[in-house]
Amino acid sequence: EAGVTQSPTHLIKTRGQQATLRCSPISGHTSVYWYQQALGLGLQFLLWYDEGEERNRGNFPPRFSGRQFPNYSSELNVNALELEDSALYLCASSGGLLRDTQYFGPGTRLTVL
Amino acid sequence: KQEVTQIPAALSVPEGENLVLNCSFTDSAIYNLQWFRQDPGKGLTSLLLIQSSQREQTSGRLNASLDKSSGRSTLYIAASQPGDSATYLCAVSESNYQLIWGAGTKLIIKP
Numbered sequence: 178e179a180g181v182t183q184s185p186t187h188l189i190k191t192r193g194q195q196a197t198l199r200c201s202p203i204s205g206h207t208s209v210y211w212y213q214q215a216l217g218l219g220l221q222f223l224l225w226y227d228e229g230e231e232r233n234r235g236n237f238p239p240r241f242s243g244r245q246f247p248n249y250s251s252e253l254n255v256n257a258l259e260l261e262d263s264a265l266y267l268c269a270s271s272g273g274l275l276r277d278t279q280y281f282g283p284g285t286r287l288t289v290l
Numbered sequence: 291k292q293e294v295t296q297i298p299a300a301l302s303v304p305e306g307e308n309l310v311l312n313c314s315f316t317d318s319a320i321y322n323l324q325w326f327r328q329d330p331g332k333g334l335t336s337l338l339l340i341q342s343s344q345r346e347q348t349s350g351r352l353n354a355s356l357d358k359s360s361g362r363s364t365l366y367i368a369a370s371q372p373g374d375s376a377t378y379l380c381a382v383s384e385s386n387y388q389l390i391w392g393a394g395t396k397l398i399i400k401p
Binding site: 181208210212219220221222225232233235267269271277278279280281282283284 | 321322324326332333334335336339341379381383387388389390391392393394
């Protein structure tokens, strides 16, 4: 069974640009979670999507947004990039009988220059 | 506001030793607590999940305990091996499935 996949692995952008990160959950999982892991700040919850709807949002500005598609894959968009957006962005999925357990992808390393 | 703290921030021990990693949280109204492992440059691997009604969970050489009333969890690693070297993260889940994370303990097992 394939795990959670994320693309791209690395992304380099300049300040002011937009970044789009993608996540494919484990087959059968309907929930997707996004987390930011910035250096020195630890992991912080960004967004939770379930069945195509945004269910919860962390303490991030509106320029962080996303969506979940009918096939449960998800996209995270970061507009007007700032230097401090440089981080590892992790996606996780959950669902089925083990609803409580989140399975993580390898992450996308975003660097803003 | 829930806060999760992990002590120590870093730990280096010789191979073969038993060790304990600590996690504390400020609000006992949690849904569950999870321990994860993160290898450098990689994603997270879930190690153990303890529901709020449980006291402990075991998987191989790993044992995690939960004391909700005192806001504490420990991860016990028996007979440590160099392959156990990684950063260990503790996270608590509240009813909205949001995970709140500790800063992690960086563990180095010396051969």
